[in-house]
Amino acid sequence: MTLSASPSITAAILAIGDELLSGRTKDKNIGHLADLLTLSGIDLREVRIVADEEEAIVEAVNALRGRYTYVFTSGGIGPTHDDITADSIAKAFGLPCIHDPEAMTLLAEMYRRRDMEFTEARQRMARMPQGARHIANPVSTAPGFIVENVYVMAGVPQVFQAMVDAVLPQLQTGAKMLSRAIPCPYGEGDIGTALAAIQKAHPHTSIGSYPKYDGQRFSTELIVRAREMDTLDAAAQAVEAMIAQLAMAKTVPNPSPDA
Amino acid sequence: MTLSASPSITAAILAIGDELLSGRTKDKNIGHLADLLTLSGIDLREVRIVADEEEAIVEAVNALRGRYTYVFTSGGIGPTHDDITADSIAKAFGLPCIHDPEAMTLLAEMYRRRDMEFTEARQRMARMPQGARHIANPVSTAPGFIVENVYVMAGVPQVFQAMVDAVLPQLQTGAKMLSRAIPCPYGEGDIGTALAAIQKAHPHTSIGSYPKYDGQRFSTELIVRAREMDTLDAAAQAVEAMIAQLAMAKTVPNPSPDA
Numbered sequence: 001m002t003l004s005a006s007p008s009i010t011a012a013i014l015a016i017g018d019e020l021l022s023g024r025t026k027d028k029n030i031g032h033l034a035d036l037l038t039l040s041g042i043d044l045r046e047v048r049i050v051a052d053e054e055e056a057i058v059e060a061v062n063a064l065r066g067r068y069t070y071v072f073t074s075g076g077i078g079p080t081h082d083d084i085t086a087d088s089i090a091k092a093f094g095l096p097c098i099h100d101p102e103a104m105t106l107l108a109e110m111y112r113r114r115d116m117e118f119t120e121a122r123q124r125m126a127r128m129p130q131g132a133r134h135i136a137n138p139v140s141t142a143p144g145f146i147v148e149n150v151y152v153m154a155g156v157p158q159v160f161q162a163m164v165d166a167v168l169p170q171l172q173t174g175a176k177m178l179s180r181a182i183p184c185p186y187g188e189g190d191i192g193t194a195l196a197a198i199q200k201a202h203p204h205t206s207i208g209s210y211p212k213y214d215g216q217r218f219s220t221e222l223i224v225r226a227r228e229m230d231t232l233d234a235a236a237q238a239v240e241a242m243i244a245q246l247a248m249a250k251t252v253p254n255p256s257p258d259a
Numbered sequence: 260m261t262l263s264a265s266p267s268i269t270a271a272i273l274a275i276g277d278e279l280l281s282g283r284t285k286d287k288n289i290g291h292l293a294d295l296l297t298l299s300g301i302d303l304r305e306v307r308i309v310a311d312e313e314e315a316i317v318e319a320v321n322a323l324r325g326r327y328t329y330v331f332t333s334g335g336i337g338p339t340h341d342d343i344t345a346d347s348i349a350k351a352f353g354l355p356c357i358h359d360p361e362a363m364t365l366l367a368e369m370y371r372r373r374d375m376e377f378t379e380a381r382q383r384m385a386r387m388p389q390g391a392r393h394i395a396n397p398v399s400t401a402p403g404f405i406v407e408n409v410y411v412m413a414g415v416p417q418v419f420q421a422m423v424d425a426v427l428p429q430l431q432t433g434a435k436m437l438s439r440a441i442p443c444p445y446g447e448g449d450i451g452t453a454l455a456a457i458q459k460a461h462p463h464t465s466i467g468s469y470p471k472y473d474g475q476r477f478s479t480e481l482i483v484r485a486r487e488m489d490t491l492d493a494a495a496q497a498v499e500a501m502i503a504q505l506a507m508a509k510t511v512p513n514p515s516p517d518a
Binding site: 083 | 447
């Protein structure tokens with residue numbers, strides 16, 4: 001599907017943490033950032049979740065940063081021994097990982113204000129690749145950082161979200177994707193053939209079909225996406241006409257077992 | 260960290276679907292399967308989410324299936340034009356994608372019982388790589404399938420979960436990982452140095468530290484994991500002793516701002 005002639009702004013998310021893979025923590029950051037990227041006209045193309053392991057992080061960062069406009073990471077920038085994201089990002093870029101002087105000052109001042117010791121562990125939170133730019137952390141001071149097109153942020157959702165809020169206004173955004181949701185009381189098997197024909201007739205749209213199951217029968221949510229309102233309208237009208245035609249053909253929707 | 264001398268059973272999850280990347284659908288399958296794999300002693304090592312695009316699916320499947328014992332996919336096996344997982348998996352394995360005769364029979368019978376037309380779109384749900392084995396679908400009949408070590412399942416959570424239940428008993432499982440959660444009222448900055456020393460002294464365990472933030476201060480959940488109970492006990496006792504020592508040093512936990 002060709003949605004736009006202009007080159008799109010793309011992104012990947014890399015969530016880092018053993019706790020996400022063990023199931024102990026259910027990720028909240030991916031869905032949050034996915035929503036905001038879509039609103040900004042940035043196409044999220046891929047997500048990966050890897051363990052707190054240097055080799056896995058380095059490989060994923062290097063695969064993703066060459067392929068997409070932006071890479072956003074979450075997790076592994078705290079003060080404990082299993083927080084190895086800063087060192088791994090430095091390794092991915094072939095940069096030394098240092099105690100960033102500006103971050104050391106920020107943290108030292110914050111701990112002094114709170115009359116708390118600036119321990120060796122806490123100093124780990126100032127580590128980042130040499131020359132990285134900071135991402136402000138209004139929640140708990142320790143900054144995230146940016147190297148080229150890679151944005152390294154915390155895993156704790158409140159901190160991650162605050163960092164995302166700081167970062168989004170700096171990003172190059174794409175043409176916003178327009179979309180319209182059309183609820184459909186029929187299962188995908190009832191509409192699949194007609195929907196494929198509509199997609200073919202409206203090549204500058206992307207029509208997604210998302211089955212829902214309420215425990216008894218399937219219905220469908222249809223999402224029409226386009227970058228131009230006229231294009232969107234035309235495809236959406238075709239979808240609505242198809243549903244109306246089906247409704248005339250069936251007085252009552254069948255209990256549809258289509259997955 | 261060396262957790263076991265025996266080779267571990269590993270897995271990856273590949274969730275497929277534009278709706279996951281746009282944020283419209285918040286994935287529920289990854290966390291569900293992550294929990295069950297952990298309980299089965301299977302190490303989930305990596306998760307990827309990709310769009311409904313053949314090239315992206317083929318590349319991810321081929322990267323993951325060579326690296327892990329098992330690959331589990333979700334999504335894209337329904338009857339509409341954007342359901343291209345079966346064709347993409349076939350392409351990844353260099354196999355023809357066919358209307359599987361047994362699946363055609365199952366589906367034709369089900370639609371006949373329900374007095375519904377077995378449309379061309381519905382027949383798409385019988386597509387799978389030649390020679391694939393079925394994964395039963397007690398919810399809506401259309402089967403998932405298995406090619407070598409790749410398990411292809413539906414995206415609708417109720418169907419995905421039923422397919423996972425059908426598949427799990429067939430898998431080779433690993434030595435179950437034992438774990439103990441130890442709540443810690445202090446932030447990571449308070450415990451980081453001591454915790455790193457405990458990890459070093461207990462190399463056959465994996466000690467994870469997960470910061471929590473309640474809007475005012477950070478606390479930590481510490482998870483000690485090991486394959487042997489003795490090993491687990493020794494490390495957990497060391498962690499508990501560290502927390503007790505900190506509690507003696509501070510009468511009241513500091514409001515800790517450690518991310």
